[in-house]
Amino acid sequence: MTTELSAVDPDTTRRLLHQMLRIRRFEERCVELYSTWRIRGFLHLYIGEEAVATGVIDHLRSDDSVVATYREHGHGLARGLSMRSILAEMYGRQEGCSRGRGGSMHLFDAATNFYGGNAIVAAGLPVAVGLALAAKRTGSDALTACFFGEGAVAEGEFHESLNLATLWDLPVLFCCENNLYAMGTPLASSESDPDIALKASGYGMAAWPVDGMDVLAVHHAAARAIATVRAGEGPVLLELRTYRFRAHSMYDPERYRDSEEVQRWRERDPIDALVAHLRERDELDDDALGAMEAEVSAEIDDAVTYAEAGTLEPVEDLERFVYTEGSSAAIQPQVSR
Amino acid sequence: MSTLTYREALREGMRAALAADERVFLMGEDVGLYGGCFAVSLGLLEEFGPERILDTPLSESAFVGAGIGAALAGQRPIVEIMTVNFSLLALDQILNNAATMSHMSGGQFHVPLVIRMTTGAGRQLAAQHSHSLEAWYAHIPGLRVVTPATVADAAGMLLTALEDPDPVLIFEHGGLFSLSGSCPMAPCPLTWTRQPSCDRVTTSPSLAMAQGCTRAWRWQHRWPTPWTWRSSTSAPCVRWTRRRCSRSVGRTGRLVVVEEGWRSGGIGAELAARAAEHAFWDLDAPVERVATAEVPIPYAKHLEDAALPSVQDVTEAVRRVMQ
Ligand SMILES: Cc1ncc(C[n+]2csc(CCOP(=O)(O)OP(=O)(O)O)c2C)c(N)n1
Numbered sequence: 001m002t003t004e005l006s007a008v009d010p011d012t013t014r015r016l017l018h019q020m021l022r023i024r025r026f027e028e029r030c031v032e033l034y035s036t037w038r039i040r041g042f043l044h045l046y047i048g049e050e051a052v053a054t055g056v057i058d059h060l061r062s063d064d065s066v067v068a069t070y071r072e073h074g075h076g077l078a079r080g081l082s083m084r085s086i087l088a089e090m091y092g093r094q095e096g097c098s099r100g101r102g103g104s105m106h107l108f109d110a111a112t113n114f115y116g117g118n119a120i121v122a123a124g125l126p127v128a129v130g131l132a133l134a135a136k137r138t139g140s141d142a143l144t145a146c147f148f149g150e151g152a153v154a155e156g157e158f159h160e161s162l163n164l165a166t167l168w169d170l171p172v173l174f175c176c177e178n179n180l181y182a183m184g185t186p187l188a189s190s191e192s193d194p195d196i197a198l199k200a201s202g203y204g205m206a207a208w209p210v211d212g213m214d215v216l217a218v219h220h221a222a223a224r225a226i227a228t229v230r231a232g233e234g235p236v237l238l239e240l241r242t243y244r245f246r247a248h249s250m251y252d253p254e255r256y257r258d259s260e261e262v263q264r265w266r267e268r269d270p271i272d273a274l275v276a277h278l279r280e281r282d283e284l285d286d287d288a289l290g291a292m293e294a295e296v297s298a299e300i301d302d303a304v305t306y307a308e309a310g311t312l313e314p315v316e317d318l319e320r321f322v323y324t325e326g327s328s329a330a331i332q333p334q335v336s337r
Numbered sequence: 338m339s340t341l342t343y344r345e346a347l348r349e350g351m352r353a354a355l356a357a358d359e360r361v362f363l364m365g366e367d368v369g370l371y372g373g374c375f376a377v378s379l380g381l382l383e384e385f386g387p388e389r390i391l392d393t394p395l396s397e398s399a400f401v402g403a404g405i406g407a408a409l410a411g412q413r414p415i416v417e418i419m420t421v422n423f424s425l426l427a428l429d430q431i432l433n434n435a436a437t438m439s440h441m442s443g444g445q446f447h448v449p450l451v452i453r454m455t456t457g458a459g460r461q462l463a464a465q466h467s468h469s470l471e472a473w474y475a476h477i478p479g480l481r482v483v484t485p486a487t488v489a490d491a492a493g494m495l496l497t498a499l500e501d502p503d504p505v506l507i508f509e510h511g512g513l514f515s516l517s518g519s520c521p522m523a524p525c526p527l528t529w530t531r532q533p534s535c536d537r538v539t540t541s542p543s544l545a546m547a548q549g550c551t552r553a554w555r556w557q558h559r560w561p562t563p564w565t566w567r568s569s570t571s572a573p574c575v576r577w578t579r580r581r582c583s584r585s586v587g588r589t590g591r592l593v594v595v596e597e598g599w600r601s602g603g604i605g606a607e608l609a610a611r612a613a614e615h616a617f618w619d620l621d622a623p624v625e626r627v628a629t630a631e632v633p634i635p636y637a638k639h640l641e642d643a644a645l646p647s648v649q650d651v652t653e654a655v656r657r658v659m660q
Contacts, residue, residue, distance in 0.1 A: 041461035041636055092461075092637030103463045103636030119465040120422065121395050154394030155426070182395055184371030190394040256370050315643045322632050 008216055010283040014292075016058060016215050017274050017284075020050040021296050023074040024271060026083060029300050030073070030090065030104075034250055038307075039090040041103045042119075044071040048245035051270035052177050053078045055218025056145055056238075059226050063142040065113040065131045067124040070105035071177075072117055075147055081109045083303040093310025100313055101321070121182075122155035124148060125174070129161050132170035132235075143171040143229045150239075151182025153199065154190050162203045165235040173222070173229050174200065174237040177212065179244045184256035200237035212242030213268045216277070243268075338521050343491045344514040347377050347453070349522060350492035351415060354499050355385050358413060361499065364391035364400055365417030374419045375455060375514055401427035401452065405434050405504075408450040413499055418454040421508065422468050435504040436479030451498045456484070456508040457597055458645055464633035467641075469598040471508050475607075484508045488518030493525030500524065510597075582615040590621030591658040595651055600628035625654040 027047055033039045046053070049071075057066065057078040068075040076086050081097055089096025090104050098108045098117070106117040115131065118124040128146035135142045152158050153176065165172045176196050180187050187194045200207035206228060210221040218240060225236040243265040247254060278284035341349060354361045363378060369392040372379035382390040393400040397418060404416040418424045424431065435448045458467035475482045483498065483505060485491045491509070498505035586592050592612050594605035605626040612624055630644040 040638065041463060042466070089636075092639075098636075100637035101463070101635040101640065103461065105465070106463055106636070119463070120426075151395045154396045156396070156398055157426075182366075183374070184367045185392060185394070189370075189392055253372070255372065312637065312639055315639060318630055318635070318640055318643050319632050 008219065010278070010281075012058075012219070013216070013274065013278060013283065014288075016054055016219065017271070017278065018292055018296070019054045019058070019078055020215060020271050020274065021292060022083070022299065023050045023054065023077050025293075025296050026077065026087075026300055026303075027073060029304065030087075031250075033087075033090075033304070039104065040092075041105070042070065042249045043090075043104050044069075044249050045244070045246045046071055046074040048265065048269070049177060049179060049212065049242045050074055051215035051218050051274075052175065052212045052240045052242055053147065055215045056147075056173070056175055056222040056240075058219060059222050060145060061142065063113070063140065065115060065128075065135075065142065065144040067115045067128040067131070067144060067146045068107075068117060069121075069124060069148055070117070070119040071149070072107055072147070073104070076107045076109070076114060076117075079109070079114050080112045081107060081114060083299055084306040085109070087303040087307040088310045091307040091310055092312070093307060094313040095306070095310040099321075122148060122152035122157040122161075125152065125157050125161035126164075128172050128174075129165050129170055132165065132172045133168065135171055136168075141171070141230050141232070143173055143226065145173045145175060147175045147177060149182060150176055150178040150180070150187055150196060151185065151190065152176075153196055154182075159203075162200055162205065162235070162237070166203045166205045169232065169234040171229045171232070172235040173225055174207075174235060176200075176237060176239045177242055178239050179242050181244065181248070181256065183248045184252075186256065197237065197239040200239075205235045205237060206233075207237035207239065209239040209241055212240035213265075213270045213273065215270055215274055245269075338519045340517055341488055341492075341520045342514065343485075343488050343509070343516045343518075344375065344377050346488045346491040346520045346522075347495060347509065348379065348381070349520070350495035351378065351381065352384070353492075353522065354413075354415070354496065355381070355389060358499075360411065360413040361415065362389045362391065362407075362412065363415045363417065364393050364404065366393055366395060366419050368392060368417050373417065375509075375511070377453075377509075377514075378417070397423050397426035398430055402430040402434065404450050404452070405430060405438070405448055408448045408504075409438065409446055413449055413451075415451045415453060415495075415499070418452060420455040420466065420468075420511075421470050422466055424452075424454055424470075431474075431480070431504070431506075432477055436477050438479075439503060440479060447502045448504045449499075449502050450504045451495070451501075451507065452504065453495075453507045453509060455511045457510040457512060458629075458634045458641060459512050461636055461638055461641060462634075463636040467634035469596075469629065472596075472598050472603045472607075474506050475604060476602075479503065481505045482508065484510070486510075486513070488516060488520045490525060492520050492522050496522075496524040579615040582611050583619055586612050586616035587619040590619055592616075592620065593625045593627065593651065593654045593658055595627040595646055595654075596629075597646060598629055599631050600626060601631060603628055622658040622660070625658050627651050627654050 027045050034043050053074040066079050085097040086107055089098050089107060092100040094100050098106055102117060105119040108116050125146055128144045131144040197207040197209045211217045221238055225238055228236050245266055367374055368378045369382035369390045401416055404414040407414045435450060438446050438448050457469050471482055471484055474480055483494045485494045594608050596603055596605045605628055609624040627646045627650045632644055634644055635641055
């Protein structure tokens with residue numbers, strides 16, 4: 001941890017640790033639940049990357065919006081979706097945050113402006129631009145944090161979105177989670193110039209790389225970026241350099257990287273690093289860490305119980321929600337001033 | 338004739354083409370180093386090298402367009418799109434360029450491009466990973482759409498597609514990759530009529546068809562004269578000719594169309610319309626369609642199952658036409 005950042009107050013630091021632990025332990029339990037067939041479909045784990053969502057989302061206000069990808073359990077938890085509703089979703093229960101219709105890749109929550117859970121690479125970026133456009137049009141200083149992998153940088157939607165957001169000065173915080181691989185494709189095989197922050201600068205926005213394994217560095221960078229975006233100075237892109245410790249999804253022969261590389265990155269585990277930092281400063285002892293782990297574990301047990309007891313939506317309801325039920329989106333007459 | 342899986346048959350088909358013709362090359366996301374997201378191209382990079390097996394960035398529009406360009410210039414590209422869901426990012430290239438080039442240029446230019454992609458639901462992958470858009474593509478003149486449903490067709494249709502001077506889209510159902518069967522490794526016609534003994538499910542693309550074929554034998558003994566017109570191609574729209582149509586419908590006077598895909602505007606709708614046009618007087622019962630419920634595919638297993646055509650749906654439809 002760099003000295004500049006060690007000034008963060010211990011409460012914040014412990015909060016960040018707690019959040020990262022929730023995400024890590026939750027996903028570790030998900031792996032077990034997957035192997036016993038409680039969870040199905042694709043399951044993309046965020047293990048190793050927790051510092052990114054944790055450090056950024058910690059700063060967001062309730063009126064801000066979040067757009068994420070299929071690797072979004074961490075973002076959902078950090079944003080305040082209940083662990084119960086996320087796990088119930090993965091169980092396909094109607095108590096799930098998307099009523100069991102979305103699964104792991106499609107967590108949604110209107111209450112926290114959590115707009116998914118998008119499983120098409122780069123498809124979230126234009127939507128984030130639109131959410132920001134709406135905020136700007138209504139005079140709000142709310143922003144949209146948009147998370148995506150570095151694989152998305154090769155898609156046209158990345159470039160079109162960055163251009164539009166800068167052209168129109170829209171309040172988007174683009175968070176590129178650069179974990180070096182898009183499935184089995186290393187960044188160097190995918191980008192003619194692998195400097196993602198530089199690419200974003202080309203569109204005229206502030207952009208810089210951040211150590212995504214250091215939650216305090218992420219927290220610090222996000223604070224700066226968010227201040228710029230909220231001040232109406234247009235979008236910012238953070239290139240958060242991180243690493244996925246596990247397979248792309250549940251199964252992946254990992255022919256594209258060697259185990260030593262994974263091991264080297266594991267030595268930079270963001271949770272271990274933060275624990276070490278806190279211990280060094282006598283801000284966390286074994287008891288406190290044990291208590292935190294116990295609390296997290298109890299929360300997970302509770303979520304499992306909840307999901308297990310969840311109910312299945314009746315098959316007769318299959319065709320619900322294809323179109324909006326009930327409300328009307330009629331044009332509202334102008335109120336004269 | 339060797340026994341292969343559907344996955345191996347596709348790989349062997351590609352390998353044969355790569356070995357036979359220098360102009361053939363494969364490109365797509367993770368087709369090389371990773372071996373293909375469904376392991377179809379596993380080993381081809383090692384065998385043919387990076388000049389022939391090209392890993393692309395996540396840029397569907399660019400690499401499909403590049404496939405079109407290379408085909409225009411005389412190459413024989415095979416482009417793999419991981420799944421049909423992502424082909425939507427390349428739809429502009431497929432429709433506005435690949436499908437139109439020959440006609441729009443007054444017959445001067447041709448796009449001998451093969452695009453392979455995985456299709457279908459059934460694995461709890463939810464609404465953005467479970468599309469069956471064969472009918473959509475089949476709507477477009479200038480494209481050929483094929484949905485191999487057997488191991489032999491997987492290799493054979495690929496080889497035939499590579500001989501075609503025009504763009505061919507091959508839809509490989511995700512539920513079929515492990516299917517095993519005999520594989521003659523020979524080009525086969527893109528329109529494919531099989532022995533009339535297998536089942537009475539009249540026509541059903543791909544997985545629906547494969548399932549129909551293996552499960553429908555149960556009804557075989559209950560009703561006389563089953564006739565199967567098994568289709569593995571959208572070409573029924575083009576090639577279900579008056580004669581074929583009336584011959585197959587005339588056999589039983591009944592038509593049940595089974596497809597995985599939304600009902601409205603589906604392949605089944607087209608076939609039913611053809612039957613009404615060409616075989617109206619041969620029909621003894623209204624045409625029945627068994628199709629996917631008109632919802633984005635839900636994640637929860639019981640809902641996904643309910644959305645997809647089931648053996649029970651087919652049984653009931655057959656019962657109704659036989660009444
Ligand atoms: C448009 C599109 N193409 C391909 C895929 C298949 N796919 C899913 S995730 C993925 C890799 C994405 O990598 P990256 O954006 O770096 O994110 P990461 O998975 O590393 O978090 C691919 C190729 C997809 N979902 N969408």
